[in-house]
Amino acid sequence: MFYPPGVIRMLDVDTDLAPLRCHLDAAGVDGYLIDDDASDADQRYVSGFTAPDPYQTLVTDDGVHLLVSGLEYGRAKSDADADTITRLSAYDYRELVAKYGAAEGKIHALAAFLEDHGVDSVSVPRNFPTGTADGLRDHGIEIDLESEGVVEEIRAIKTEPELEAIRESQRANEAAMARAEALIASADVAGDGTLLTTDGDPLTSERVTEEIEVTLLRHGCGLDDTIVACGVDGADPHDRGSGPLEADELIVIDIFPRSKETGYHADMTRTFARGDPGVEARRRYEVTRDAYETALEAVEAGVTGADVHDAACDVIEAAGYDTLRSDPDTETGFIHSTGHGVGLDVHEQPSVSPSGGELEDGHVISIEPGLYDPGVGGVRIEDLVVVTEDGYENLTDYRVGLEPTS
Amino acid sequence: MFYPPGVIRMLDVDTDLAPLRCHLDAAGVDGYLIDDDASDADQRYVSGFTAPDPYQTLVTDDGVHLLVSGLEYGRAKSDADADTITRLSAYDYRELVAKYGAAEGKIHALAAFLEDHGVDSVSVPRNFPTGTADGLRDHGIEIDLESEGVVEEIRAIKTEPELEAIRESQRANEAAMARAEALIASADVAGDGTLLTTDGDPLTSERVTEEIEVTLLRHGCGLDDTIVACGVDGADPHDRGSGPLEADELIVIDIFPRSKETGYHADMTRTFARGDPGVEARRRYEVTRDAYETALEAVEAGVTGADVHDAACDVIEAAGYDTLRSDPDTETGFIHSTGHGVGLDVHEQPSVSPSGGELEDGHVISIEPGLYDPGVGGVRIEDLVVVTEDGYENLTDYRVGLEPTS
Numbered sequence: 001m002f003y004p005p006g007v008i009r010m011l012d013v014d015t016d017l018a019p020l021r022c023h024l025d026a027a028g029v030d031g032y033l034i035d036d037d038a039s040d041a042d043q044r045y046v047s048g049f050t051a052p053d054p055y056q057t058l059v060t061d062d063g064v065h066l067l068v069s070g071l072e073y074g075r076a077k078s079d080a081d082a083d084t085i086t087r088l089s090a091y092d093y094r095e096l097v098a099k100y101g102a103a104e105g106k107i108h109a110l111a112a113f114l115e116d117h118g119v120d121s122v123s124v125p126r127n128f129p130t131g132t133a134d135g136l137r138d139h140g141i142e143i144d145l146e147s148e149g150v151v152e153e154i155r156a157i158k159t160e161p162e163l164e165a166i167r168e169s170q171r172a173n174e175a176a177m178a179r180a181e182a183l184i185a186s187a188d189v190a191g192d193g194t195l196l197t198t199d200g201d202p203l204t205s206e207r208v209t210e211e212i213e214v215t216l217l218r219h220g221c222g223l224d225d226t227i228v229a230c231g232v233d234g235a236d237p238h239d240r241g242s243g244p245l246e247a248d249e250l251i252v253i254d255i256f257p258r259s260k261e262t263g264y265h266a267d268m269t270r271t272f273a274r275g276d277p278g279v280e281a282r283r284r285y286e287v288t289r290d291a292y293e294t295a296l297e298a299v300e301a302g303v304t305g306a307d308v309h310d311a312a313c314d315v316i317e318a319a320g321y322d323t324l325r326s327d328p329d330t331e332t333g334f335i336h337s338t339g340h341g342v343g344l345d346v347h348e349q350p351s352v353s354p355s356g357g358e359l360e361d362g363h364v365i366s367i368e369p370g371l372y373d374p375g376v377g378g379v380r381i382e383d384l385v386v387v388t389e390d391g392y393e394n395l396t397d398y399r400v401g402l403e404p405t406s
Numbered sequence: 407m408f409y410p411p412g413v414i415r416m417l418d419v420d421t422d423l424a425p426l427r428c429h430l431d432a433a434g435v436d437g438y439l440i441d442d443d444a445s446d447a448d449q450r451y452v453s454g455f456t457a458p459d460p461y462q463t464l465v466t467d468d469g470v471h472l473l474v475s476g477l478e479y480g481r482a483k484s485d486a487d488a489d490t491i492t493r494l495s496a497y498d499y500r501e502l503v504a505k506y507g508a509a510e511g512k513i514h515a516l517a518a519f520l521e522d523h524g525v526d527s528v529s530v531p532r533n534f535p536t537g538t539a540d541g542l543r544d545h546g547i548e549i550d551l552e553s554e555g556v557v558e559e560i561r562a563i564k565t566e567p568e569l570e571a572i573r574e575s576q577r578a579n580e581a582a583m584a585r586a587e588a589l590i591a592s593a594d595v596a597g598d599g600t601l602l603t604t605d606g607d608p609l610t611s612e613r614v615t616e617e618i619e620v621t622l623l624r625h626g627c628g629l630d631d632t633i634v635a636c637g638v639d640g641a642d643p644h645d646r647g648s649g650p651l652e653a654d655e656l657i658v659i660d661i662f663p664r665s666k667e668t669g670y671h672a673d674m675t676r677t678f679a680r681g682d683p684g685v686e687a688r689r690r691y692e693v694t695r696d697a698y699e700t701a702l703e704a705v706e707a708g709v710t711g712a713d714v715h716d717a718a719c720d721v722i723e724a725a726g727y728d729t730l731r732s733d734p735d736t737e738t739g740f741i742h743s744t745g746h747g748v749g750l751d752v753h754e755q756p757s758v759s760p761s762g763g764e765l766e767d768g769h770v771i772s773i774e775p776g777l778y779d780p781g782v783g784g785v786r787i788e789d790l791v792v793v794t795e796d797g798y799e800n801l802t803d804y805r806v807g808l809e810p811t812s
Contacts, residue, residue, distance in 0.1 A: 039445075051644065052644055052753075053644075070735075070737075070741075071643065071644055071741065071742065072644065074642065074737075075642070075644065075645070089734070089735065094734055097761070101553075102761060103532060103553065124536060125537075126509060126535055126536065126537030126538075127535045127536075127537065128535070128536040128537075129532055129533045129534070129535075129536065130530060130532065130533075130534040130535065130536045130539040130549070130551060131531075131532030131533065131534075131551055132532075133536040133539075133540075134539075134551055143536070145536055145537055145540055147507075147509065210623060210624070213623050213628070214620050214623055214624075217616055217619050217620055217623065218616070218620075222619070222628075222629075222630075223628075224628075225666075236480065236481070237477065238457065238458055238459075238477055238478065238481065239481070260631075328495070328500055329476075329495065331476075331480075335477065336477065347458075355503070355508060
């Protein structure tokens with residue numbers, strides 16, 4: 001047995017699918033179809049259901065309709081936010097699989113399910129399985145590929161229950177960050193500069209990561225991974241970090257937990273240094289902090305994610321560092337986007353990057369500028385905020401400072 | 407920043423892609439293409455690489471070729487098991503996105519990448535994104551949809567480094583199961599039958615799950631979820647369980663961790679009862695144990711997964727209980743398959759079910775018959791084994807017994 005990660009039972013988020021129905025009208029199709037397992041956040045959001053087995057969600061003008069396996073049927077009826085729930089066995093699924101094989105048998109059952117709902121054309125997400133799309137086309141179903149992720153756009157605007165779930169995840173995140181900061185603050189420093197635990201063992205990235213993850217579990221959160229990256233490791237934003245942590249080096253800690261109860265994520269980054277990381281590292285910290293504060297000040301409904309990204313780039317370029325805006329090929333400086341949406345997925349819409357569109361009231365976004373150079377290390381400072389009409393509400397309550405305190 | 411779950415760095419598993427190249431010859435196409443992020447185990451396996459950003463893996467007669475973002479390029483060069491690695495920027499990706507948008511821009515870059523490798527026809531997995539498939543078709547690329555998952559078939563046969571990784575995960579699993587069993591064994595029993603912690607609090611599914619997950623983290627494993635299901639909860643194989651655990655009830659504990667180091671999973675289930683769950687529950691435990699032992703005896707290279715499943719069904723039906731074989735619509739009795747492959751995915755090939763094909767030397771499978779009835783509760787007993795020419799090697803070292811001991 002297994003479950004896809006991340007959620008025990010879907011929150012009742014008062015899903016407003018009106019924009020999805022507008023999309024269906026505009027596309028001139030009968031329905032919107034998702035064929036995935038519950039690891040797909042769009043499917044969880046639209047169906048209000050999560051299950052180990054793959055299932056199909058169909059949205060039509062008259063409701064949300066699920067096609068599930070027999071094992072899921074009971075829980076789907078009690079848990080799912082759907083108007084109708086149909087078992088595969090309603091279409092003699094076993095006989096179909098015996099006759100056509102598992103893949104083709106599923107297509108036959110799905111085609112019959114669509115016919116039952118009077119659907120002969122569907123809009124599908126870009127990641128819809130080609131096997132299912134081509135199979136349904138063979139059954140005469142018209143497949144309209146959506147250009148934008150309409151469900152992800154709907155998910156991007158959080159309702160109050162969703163905001164509360166994200167706040168809870170960020171509270172757990174703050175407890176985990178505090179645990180990590182305290183380990184670094186209270187570490188002894190060996191003669192060679194290695195940080196030591198109170199047992200005299202080297203304090204490693206792996207050890208700090210383990211304490212972060214245990215703290216998150218104690219607060220009801222799981223997570224996919226954590227970044228605790230010291231020195232040159234931290235100069236690669238995608239390096240998790242490994243090995244002993246060192247004094248006089250920048251240490252980037254990026255934690256992005258997921259509530260095991262609700263499935264909603266949080267995200268926060270802080271950068272610390274024990275001892276003196278040097279003048280250049282301190283300057284980079286202050287420039288990053290300035291970019292982070294300036295980007296936050298730029299956040300409000302109506303501005304674009306690109307505007308906010310530009311605000312961060314302006315500060316960093318003015319300080320004399322490269323960005324991907326000033327040099328698309330640079331491998332040092334500010335080499336990623338300023339932020340991203342956070343919700344059921346840890347990376348979702350909207351984007352706070354050169355391609356970022358208009359920010360709306362209720363968007364939850366990270367603001368996380370950084371500066372990277374193998375010779376100096378990495379700095380990144382990240383808060384999670386919700387966009388409001390006149391600015392933002394910061395969902396993060398954690399001190400910003402280079403020197404760790406316990 | 408974020409990482410997809412499950413692996414720090416791919417194991418060097420001496421990937422043998424010969425069967426994949428045979429598939430390409432048989433299909434008469436130039437290459438095999440995967441377009442996904444590292445949450446796709448096939449892509450991780452073939453590329454020997456894992457990264458937060460989506461990337462593309464192309465297999466041709468002359469090698470494995472990756473198309474990655476600039477942020478991934480450095481690690482891809484050092485980590486990936488690929489013959490060539492190309493950056494998106496090699497195809498003026500930014501200009502393409504500016505001109506065509508993100509989705510179409512990616513298609514243009516991917517088409518240019520395929521052209522560079524002399525590829526104008528590709529075989530793709532059934533879950534290949536429809537957006538990419540249709541986009542490449544518009545660029546004149548022929549898309550051949552594979553009927554079977556050829557890479558998953560290759561992954562199903564484990565090499566020695568993979569078996570060692572799975573053994574390590576199962577060691578962690580045994581430590582976590584022992585922790586859970588000890589909590590149940592050492593619990594006090596309240597007047598109403600509720601199990602109590604030494605603090606006098608109710609011992610809940612959530613509490614036992616937390617201790618399991620902390621133990622796994624301490625042993626280098628993460629996990630998506632855990633099942634600790636008591637009484638009627640346990641009668642639904644997909645119910646995680648919740649609330650206080652009770653004496654005189656069956657408690658199903660199913661743990662399926664993933665090594666954070668290697669990404670390889672383990673899987674084990676035990677069923678316990680404090681006090682006396684009653685004659686019928688004890689009989690069901692013995693019948694399930696008999697089915698589990700009989701199924702294990704049936705395992706060897708050359709028999710089919712269906713044969714092994716039938717062996718378990720024979721025992722359960724002979725004892726007078728329903729199976730999905732005897733009654734496809736039953737909601738009680740043995741209502742799932744006997745087992746599944748375990749590796750980079752916790753559910754993968756081969757299948758130990760009515761559709762299960764021939765078992766081969768090196769297949770790692772779970773054997774997990776169970777009996778379920780809301781009036782009695784659930785019983786499931788599961789070991790993880792590797793198929794050998796003359797039987798199996800059991801990768802699980804954990805006592806089978808209904809009464810918990812600490």
